[in-house]
Amino acid sequence: MIDQYRQAYQEEARELLSELEAALLALDGDRTNLDVVGRAFRALHTIKGSGAMFGFDDIAGFTHHLETAFDQLRNGKLAVTADLIALALGASDQIKAMLEEAGGARPADPGRSAEILAAVRRLTDPSGSVIASPAGGNHEPQLNLEPQLNNEPQLNNEPQLNNEPQPNIEPQWEKDAPARDWRIHFRPAPDILSNGANPLRLFSELRELGALQVRVDTAEVPPLAEMDAERCYLIWELVLNTPAPREAIRDVFIFVEDDSELSIETTEFQSTAGEASSQASAQPAAARPPLAVVVRQSAAGAPAAAAHAAKSIRVSADKLDQLINVVGELVTVQARLSEASARSNDAEILEIAEVVERLTGELRNNSMSIRMLPLRSTFERFRRLVHDLGIDLKKDVELAIEGADTELDKTVIDQLNDPLVHLIRNSMDHGIETPQARRAAGKKPKATIQLAAMHSGAQVLIRVEDDGRGLDAGAVRARAVEQGLIETGARLSEAEIFALILEPGFSTAREITDVSGRGVGMDVVRRSVEALRGTLEIANRPGAGMTVTLRLPLTLAIIDGLLVRVGAAHFVLPLANSLECVELTRRDVAEGRGNHIAKVRGEIIPYIRLSEYFQMQAERREREQIMVIETEHGRYGFVVDQVLGDHQTVIKNLGKTYRNVAEVSGATILGNGTVALIIDPHRLVQNVIQAASEDQRRRTAGIHRNRGAYAQK
């Protein structure tokens, strides 16, 4: 149980640290913004408070000092400075290290903690007096629920939850100690009832300590006309017979004693004279019969309906992956069921199979959506990177984020971080100029990197755009020649030249800098993106910047596909980009006069016959079908023998051998157990276009190597 809370805390703290970081960086741009200071303070406050709850005392103690500093910022006692922000960022990293230590990583450096704390102290308390640690400064009496054990204020933040089994909440005093009579005079504050306290509850609590006699004094109750029904006018005189000590009795009144008149006396301590007088004052009250006390009860018995209002729960990613795997298997089995039921011709089985198909589809969509996460936290993390690199490189750069709410499969997001880091580093290091150079070029000195995400069919586009100097085609070319990637005289289009920077080992940087150019080039980015079945495009604006666009699939597991047949083979085309399906007759083909174009609703559409593309032996049928698909290169038709229908496609990766077959993005297992290849229409069209242009050029120039398939425009 405790471990579960601790884990929840660790996850929460990590999120709070991102929030803190985001606030700190925002603060760097707007140093007087108290809202942002408040955000940072709250994050620290929760890290500290919840940390202490779940036994992270080192984190709680450390964070406390930082919280103090931000409290002073909040109250205007301290001003935001660059030093302070850098210090707080460092502290944030240190807390992260401490969290990781708790998670089993190597211990955080205590020296670093001390260093940061010393610096924080210099800020918050320039006079140098010792700041009480939260552990030592806890003079607030802890609510004494364990009489005796807690008589001292808690002087340490011992991880209480780890002390299991806990000291019993049951009273710890000697139960068989001689019981004494305690006289309790209790005159509550008039507003006690509207503040939610209930004297009857107090009395029943006292009864748990021993026998109780209750007498009520109604002398203060005003005439009905003057009475405020919500006020309490009653005074109680109680006699409690209990072995419990005075502290235990006082604890019953802990929430009300501040505003109430309360005295607790033992009869034994009173002198005879005192007893006489007290008896005298008590007598009149005793003489009257106790009044029925009208106390408004808290709305007990009201329906407790909406207990299901929990907003979210945390589930480990492994469990989700397992779920998705099982759903994938289920989808495959369901396809078999549908197929078998269609063969059986049994109406009942057919109906069941249809219901199973519908439910499986729903299950698939629901479970896939569970894994979808917004890109926000991934994107926000780069603010820190840009901030830190900006300082290192002495460049003034602002990170603009757009479309951070775009959702993407968690597995894709997890693998996206490194390529994005690399692209941003590249931009910062090579793309963006120093403020001086920018001014000289007539640009504003503050550069901007824009990180944007948007949906496009079943894909997500992620764009990293900077307004730096852009790529220098000449320099890229010269460098490629130097590195032997192309021949000196090779004639390359601009797109092909830029594709060269994606080659392994290519770097335009003359020197290896601290930031990038450590032999890890854009080819690594390309490989990571390709591993995600994504593509990468570079658009260059010489002198004005460059844009790298990553096109990624929404998910890696299951897609909606369209199952088609070509000869004896089956293929799956992604449904998300499919527009329509029309017939292609021999007459239509003849009208094309040898060109692969067809007229669809008045529009000329080029088409690719899959049987020809894959060089399959297939008889040309009288009527074929064209799937019109929207690709990056416009609308293209894919000619197949027959469109069989939509198909929930569980994507299986192809083995190593087929890794270089770009136009096939994977395979899936059909209901009858055969394999169908999943076609990537974008890549297929790209290959066709490229083959055509290569054909033309091959006559004029020789390209030593060409892997330009990754750039267009």
Next chain:
Amino acid sequence: MAKTILTVDDSASVRQMVKFTLTDAGYAVIEAVDGQDALAKLANPVNLVITDLNMPNLDGIGLIRRVRAIPACKGMPIIMLTTESQEARKQEGKAAGATGWMVKPFTTQQLLAVVKKVLG
């Protein structure tokens, strides 16, 4: 019928601990992430509110004031969660109408004891 407790805290781990502990003890628990959220959740009948003080949007003190202004919630117990450094805030909370308080860090046993104290 189970009594309903609304736990208001921007810390998910604290909410989780409060929820598990109290659900285990037979109470129905509703969660709210801040004061604003809590006010919305109070449309349902609630027997007790346990609220943190430092929260975005609407903080604990603000929440207590707003709750006390709702006629149906006048006598409802409200427990605030404070930290050891918040004596002034505690007084403010009491003035706003809080019934009682708990000092963080607290244990599940302490939580149950306080709930039992004000709710029975």
